[in-house]
Every structure is written in structure tokens, then in C-alpha cells.
Amino acid sequence: MSIEWYLAVSALIFAIGAGGVLIRRNPLVILLCLELMLNAANLALIGFSRMWGNGDGQIFALIVMVVAACEVTVGLGVIVAMHRLKLPMDVDDIRELQG
Amino acid sequence: MSSVLFFIAAIGAVAGAIGVITLENPFYSVLALVGHLISLAALFLLLRAEFVAAAQVVVYAGAVMVLYTFVVSYVGGSAAPGRGDPLGRPPGATLTLAAWACGGALVIELFIAVLGSGLKGISGHGAAYSPNFGSPQSIGDLLLTRFLAPFEIASYLLLIAAVGAVVLARRRGGVDEDDGTGVPVITAMDVFRPRPPGTGTMAEGVGGRAYMAEASGQAQHLAEPQASGQAQHAAGPPATEPVHAGAKEPGA
Numbered sequence: 001m002s003i004e005w006y007l008a009v010s011a012l013i014f015a016i017g018a019g020g021v022l023i024r025r026n027p028l029v030i031l032l033c034l035e036l037m038l039n040a041a042n043l044a045l046i047g048f049s050r051m052w053g054n055g056d057g058q059i060f061a062l063i064v065m066v067v068a069a070c071e072v073t074v075g076l077g078v079i080v081a082m083h084r085l086k087l088p089m090d091v092d093d094i095r096e097l098q099g
Numbered sequence: 100m101s102s103v104l105f106f107i108a109a110i111g112a113v114a115g116a117i118g119v120i121t122l123e124n125p126f127y128s129v130l131a132l133v134g135h136l137i138s139l140a141a142l143f144l145l146l147r148a149e150f151v152a153a154a155q156v157v158v159y160a161g162a163v164m165v166l167y168t169f170v171v172s173y174v175g176g177s178a179a180p181g182r183g184d185p186l187g188r189p190p191g192a193t194l195t196l197a198a199w200a201c202g203g204a205l206v207i208e209l210f211i212a213v214l215g216s217g218l219k220g221i222s223g224h225g226a227a228y229s230p231n232f233g234s235p236q237s238i239g240d241l242l243l244t245r246f247l248a249p250f251e252i253a254s255y256l257l258l259i260a261a262v263g264a265v266v267l268a269r270r271r272g273g274v275d276e277d278d279g280t281g282v283p284v285i286t287a288m289d290v291f292r293p294r295p296p297g298t299g300t301m302a303e304g305v306g307g308r309a310y311m312a313e314a315s316g317q318a319q320h321l322a323e324p325q326a327s328g329q330a331q332h333a334a335g336p337p338a339t340e341p342v343h344a345g346a347k348e349p350g351a
Binding site: 001005008010011012013015020022026028031042050052056059061065067073074 | 226241245253
């Protein structure tokens with residue numbers, strides 16, 4: 001398969017993830033949608049790495065995975081803290097920073 | 100053969116992604132994401148990125164998703180059903196429709212940007228590559244020579260995230276629970292004073308039960324000064340309470 005097919009799949013997954021962030025209101029599912037977008041970017045990076053026959057894109061994808069793991073850890077910590085404080089699991093109701 | 104594998108993996112990845120955003124229960128969303136990640140690892144393999152595919156399955160679909168599963172089980176399923184469902188119940192029906200429209204517009208825009216770009220490179224099968232392209236050897240070589248600084252910074256980022264998650268999710272309070280006397284003040288003397296048994300000191304962790312028994316014996320021995328200290332502590336609040344009440348009343 002040519003690289004453009006992989007790029008098309010990557011674009012589709014990214015759009016699904018972005019749409020999920022807009023549609024869903026549960027913070028857990030929003031974190032999952034962020035993962036979808038990061039993975040779509042990873043697929044594009046690895047596709048371009050294959051296109052050039054160069055390993056740099058794969059290193060970039062690995063670093064993106066590290067950043068995603070950090071984001072998950074902190075995000076889940078926030079969600080556990082929200083659960084402890086008995087806050088509603090809905091991002092529309094949590095708007096203290098919004099004023 | 101490779102195109103058949105590509106279509107199977109691509110359909111699996113897209114179906115998993117759609118499952119993540121449409122399934123009602125977050126637990127099933129996590130399981131759909133696991134399927135999506137494994138399909139994506141198959142796509143990585145087709146692109147000759149063996150090490151990244153293995154890391155994807157082991158680290159992502161394995162470790163990170165287990166963390167998700169634990170948190171979903173701890174927090175519980177959808178606490179407030181109806182608000183966030185993709186079918187669009189009354190509270191946000193218009194907004195949900197607008198969100199779907201934004202998602203569709205994003206798909207069209209990305210397809211135009213990627214496929215309508217007219218780049219010749221992306222319609223080929225890729226450049227020629229050396230036999231160890233994407234192998235752990237070449238990845239490790241790159242990470243420890245050309246990309247040493249990003250590698251080290253990523254390790255620090257992981258450390259910071261781990262500490263931050265512990266600080267965010269730890270259980271507040273505990274032994275020094277707020278008993279109405281205000282914020283507990285920690286002085287330098289608290290370091291040297293023997294702490295009551297069962298408060299999870301370092302010595303208890305090392306010494307175990309034997310230390311606990313010894314400490315409780317010691318605590319009985321020290322009961323007299325501690326009791327007087329507690330009495331003094333308890334005598335404090337009533338003295339300050341009326342002052343607070345008196346100070347508040349004019350304002351109210």
C-alpha cells in the first residue's frame with residue numbers, strides 16, 4: 001500500500017478523536033479521545049519515516065508515546081482526585097477556572 | 100497480502116476509534132481503545148517499524164490501558180448518563196449536532212490537506228531502507244547518539260509526571276485530621292518528638308510489628324506528658340472560639 005493510504009487512515013482517526021472531545025462530556029472518555037489523536041499523529045509520523053527510509057520519525061513517535069503516558073498519569077490523577085471530592089464527572093459542570 | 104492486512108488493520112483501527120466515542124459505558128470505551136491500539140500496531144508493522152509496534156502493544160495496550168481500566172473501575176461507569184450521549188438528548192442537542200458537523204468538516208479538511216497536496220512522495224511505497232530499519236538496534240543507536248537530549252528530557256518528564264500524579268491523587272488528611280482547631284502547624288520539634296504508633300513513619304515500615312509494640316509501650320510510658328500536652332491543646336480552641344464568633348457577628 002502506498003503511504004497516502006496510511007495518511008488517510010491517520011486523518012480519519014484524528015478527526016474521530018477531535019470529534020469525540022467535542023461530543024463526549026465524561027473526562028475519562030475525553031482522555032481516551034486525546035489518546036486517539038496522539039496515535040493518529042504517531043501513524044502519520046511512522047508513515048513519513050517509512051517514506052524517507054529514515055528512523056527519525058520513529059524516535060519522534062516514541063517520544064510522543066512517552067508524553068501520552070505522562071498525560072494519562074496526570075489526567076487520571078486529576079480524575080481520581082475529582083472522584084474523592086465527589087465532583088460530578090462532567091466537564092460542563094467543572095468550570096471553576098472559567099470564572 | 101500486505102494490502103489485505105492493511106485493510107483489516109485499518110478497519111479495526113477506525114472501528115475501535117468509533118467505538119471509543121460512541122459507546123455509552125467508559126469501560127467499553129477503554130476496551131475499544133485497546134482494540135484500536137493493537138490494530139494500529141499491525142499498521143506500524145506494515146510500515147516496518149517493529150520496535151515501535153512492540154512498544155505500542157507492551158507499553159500502550161498493556162500498561163497504560165491497565166491504568167485506565169483500574170481508574171474506570173474505581174470511579175465507576177457513567178455517573179451522569181444522558182448528558183454526554185452521542186444520540187443528543189435535549190440539554191445539548193444543538194451543540195452535539197454542531198460538534199458532529201465540526202468533526203465532519205475536520206475530516207474533509209484533513210483529507211484535502213493530505214491527499215490533495217499533490218506531493219509525489221506520498222503516492223509511492225517509500226524509499227529504499229536498510230535491512231535493520233526500525234529494529235531495536237537502530238532505534239537504540241539513534242536514541243543514544245543523535246536524540247540523546249530528547250531521550251533524557253523524556254525520562255525527566257516521566258519522573259515529574261509520576262510525582263505529580265502521586266501528589267494529585269494521594270489521600271489528604273489522615274492522622275492529622277482537621278478536628279476544628281484550624282490548620283495543623285508543623286514545627287521543627289515534630290521531627291524529634293516521638294510520633295504516635297500507626298502513623299506510618301519510616302521506622303515502622305522497617306521495623307514492622309515489633310517496632311509498633313515497642314512504640315505503643317513507649318507511648319504508655321510517655322502518656323503523662325502527652326496527656327498534659329493534649330489537655331493544653333484541647334484548652335486552646337474554646338479560648339479562641341468566642342473571639343472568632345465575636346469577630347464574625349458584626350460582619351454578619
